[in-house]
Amino acid sequence: MRDASRLRLLLLLLLLLFLLSEAEPEPSGPGSAMLSAGLSVSLLLAASCALWPAAVRAASCEPVRIPLCRSMPWNMTKMPNHLHHSTQDNAVLAIEQFEGLVGTSCSPDLLFFLCAMYAPICTIDFQHEPIKPCKAVCERAKYGCEPVMKRYNHSWPDSLACSELPLYDRGVCISPEAIVKAEGPDPYYQDPSRCNPESSPDFPMDSNNFHCRSPIRDRCKCKTVRMALKTYLKNNYNYVIRARVRDVRNRGLEPTAVVDVKEVLKSSLVNIPRETHTLYYSSSCLCPPLTPGDEYLIMGYENEETSRLLLIDGSIAQKWKDKMGRKVKRWDQILQGRGRPRPNPRPSRH
Known part of the structure; x- marks a missing residue:
């Protein structure tokens, strides 16, 4: 009922603005006309925001459900x-790759940084884009933990590059020191004996996948995205290729698939010649699944900054058939005929 009342009130306001515009005298110049129009629009926007339910305005925030991040000093993401x-x-399966690294206590900033990336803080005032962690937080985590990673022949992943993050004094970002914590132990303290090479003769970390040994992949379940016109129009893919899979690699923190591109059916800002390319997955679950030796139609997204082709949520990989092209x-x-712009790559740190 209250929503219906708000709608009626908004319609009345629109009618009132229309009548006022008809009744007011002719403006004396172009500046007056612009001022009058701008004032009307401002009044309308202000009224619309005031009438819109608060629950709808905050609907984009959701409670944090990632187990590793429940101890963070924020509860909405x-x-x-x-x-x-x-x-x-999907984020849970990806962040759990770092569980072993967090357990080494290589940096007190690591878990905070990871959660700021995988479960970013969300507030009503900053809903358009998730708030990024500050560059200094990333650098401290990398400085403390990359030496541990190198002992297992891994480097700090490009997807978590510090160079792309904002400085504390030059943009909106989040850091541990900026958050006032309640009295008591550090909320993001990790038990050093949980996965610590110093307290255990056998470091319980999988050297291939760099996470504490756990049945993460046993819980992986790829959601099948079928090739259909409705899906194509909705997802607005950056690239579509026909490719034969050479190899699928799930080593380290950036799982990849190596493919030989046979045909480029669609591309955007990244040049895709007909040669061997690496596709980058967003998690160790390797979704959509690819089988080496098979030929696929692959639809996905790209990162112009790194010139990478991405396989992320919503990407399609189906066995190739001649009619697909x-x-x-x-x-x-059809997509271009609907007047939609060419797809812009999703911002990424891959």
């Missing part, structure tokens, strides 16, 4: 996160 996971379920070209004509 926003998806997609800075690594393009569209749901927290004509179908995609026809769908792209």
Whole structure:
């Protein structure tokens, strides 16, 4: 009932603004006309914001459900996160790769930094984009933990590059020292004996996947995204290629698939020649799944800054059939005919 009342009130306000515009005298000049129009629009926007329910305005924030991040000094997050996971379920599987590294206590900033990336803080005042961690937080975490990673032949992943993050005094960002914590132990303290090479003769970390040994992949379940016109129009993919899979690599913190590109059906800002390319997954679950030796139609996104082709949530990989090429070209004509712009790459740190 209250929503209906708000709608009626808004319609009355629109009618009132229309009547006022008809009744007011002719402006004396172009400046007056612009001022009058701007004032009317400002009044309308202000009224609309005031009438819109607070619950709707805050709907983009959701409670943090990622177990590793429940101890953080914030309890609301926003998806997609800075690594393009569209749901927290997908983010959980990706962040748990770092569980072993967190357990080494290599840096007191590591867990805070990871959670700021995978479960970014969300507030009503900053809803348009998730708030990023400050560059200094990333650098401290990297400085403390990359030496541990190198002992297992791994480097700090490009997807968590510090260079792309804002400085504390030059932009909006979040850091541990900026948050007032309640009295008591550090909320993001980790038990050093949990996964610590110093307290255990056998470091309980998988040297191939760099996380504490746990059945993470046993819980992986790829959501099948079927090739259909509706999906194509909705997801607005950056690239569509026909490719044969050479290898799928799930070593380290950046799982990849190496493919030989046979045909480029669609591309955006990243040049895709017909040669061997690396596709970058967003988690160790390797979704969508690819089988070495098979030929696929692959639809995905790109990162112009790093010239990377991405396989993230919503990407499609289906076994190749000859009719697929004509179908995609026809769908792209429909997409362009609807007046939609060429797709812009999702911002990424891959």
